[in-house]
Amino acid sequence: MIFKFPTSWKPYPFQVPLWNYLLGGGKRAVAVWHRRAGKDVLGINWITAAALREVGIYWYVYPTYTQARISVWDGLTLDGRTYLSFIPEGLIKEKSKGSSSITLTNGSIIQFVGSDRHEDNLRGGGARGAVLSEYSIQNPKAMTSIIEPMLIRAKGWALYLYTPSSKVEETHGKELYDKAKRTKHMFCDFRTINDTTDHNGEPLVLEESLKKESSMDEEQIQREFYCNFKAYKHALVRERAGNFFAHELSVARIAGRVGFFPHDAAYPVDTYWDIGVVDFTTIWFVQEKPNEIVIIDFYYNRGKTIDFYLNVLRSRGNYHFAKNVLPHDMNRRDIISADTRWTKANEIADKLCFPPFILGSKYTVVERLEEARKFLAKCRIDEKRCFRGLEGLADYSPAKRKRPGSHSSLETDIVDSFSYMAMQVKTREERRQEYKVFDTFPSNLKTIDDSNPFNF
Secondary structure, rough: OOOOOOOOOOHHHHHHHHHHHHHOOEEEEEEEOOOOOHHHHHHHHHHHHHHHOOEEEEEEEEOOOHHHHHHHHEOOOOOOEHHHHOHHHHHEEEEEEOOOEEEEEEOEEEEEEEEEHHHHHHHHOOOOEEEEEHHHOOHHHHHHHHHHHHHHHHHEEEEEEOOOOOOOOOOOHHHHHHHHHHHOOOEEEEEOHHHHHOOOOOEEEHHHHHHHHHHHHHHHHHHHOOOOOOOOOHHHHHHHOOOHHHHHHHHHHHHHOOOOOOOOOOOOEEEEEEOOOEEEEEEEEEEEOOEEEEEEEEEEEOOOHHHHHHHHHHHOOOOEEEEEEEHHHOOOOOOOOOOOOHHHHHHHHHOOOOOEEEOOOOOOOHHHHHHHHHHHHHOOEEOOOOHHHHHHHHHOOHHHHOOOOOOOOOOHHHHHOOOOHHHHOOHHHHHHHHHHOOOOOOOOOOOOEEOEEEOO
């Protein structure tokens, strides 16, 4: 008998790239998807497809052995379908609830295991592939010391499916995601409820339902449905020093103002800098649109010269720069040359054919921080290109401010440039109102007579 697999299931549109990557022989895939995105449904279908294509042992790994048994044998999808029903009965030779395994007619074995069991119980499996469900809350030692070496020897594949952990100490999910983003041969996908739809183009989860029907607190919503790695348990969020902007960032994400906001070639780009020599230099890239402000990019480094950073701007080849704004303290004079750092920066800008730097105004720290909070309530931020900047905002605490004799942190430098930007950036409509010219003169003003301009 010939079976076409998968049967009675096909991936959602957003799942297709991952499915095709694995189908094409991809070896390492990381999918950080929101709750109810169909992670385990895809996982069970893929591990079955892989077991049918090549005879071998395959592991479906859950955080605990108990969870593995319950999820497979008793677990149901949202529409009431059992997970085992995705494997056609005609392909199953034997089911063993005692060993939590399924033997297929071609001899392949799919075993459902937990990463909480003692290491020795996981050794010697010789698996050709593994799905790791909810990896962010699994025992990472089992992966790094047992499963991964086994898959490397077998030239096997690994599929990581998870949402962020609720525990601040469980960082391996975030670390794996960061590694996958910068590793070319790894597949990496990040999906919030704003990025997923069903086969009819309808959202899998409605934002309105989360606000009206959910009993979850804001941190839980952020973690489970917006895959926010910073949304730890509520108490931890309140107690951590690095959450001065936590509320504003959470609201911005829920409102959809943190997401995909690419460069718009119709508008120029402005940059706001915080300059460091020993400390970090941080640069925000922003576009002022008629009725909104969009932060499209972020860059940071340390120990580099002005010309290096200007060449970083130049590397953004499709950006047309209007103004580049430096902090007010760049106007301090050098004791030896009597020049200001602003003057020197402008000399370099002129040589590299950039417009002169603009010097920002001076504000108190309190003024800047409060304006930054207000700014986060209205601006839009591209999450991918501004990822490290957003992390710095999320980690910031006033306690990390500069003190005499100490250097600033990356977080304080990120916030400095961001808050100076918040003080000075405006929409085009706001600038138009600010510099509005009267269409008619007030009646008490005299007009000039062309024939007698001196009114003689």
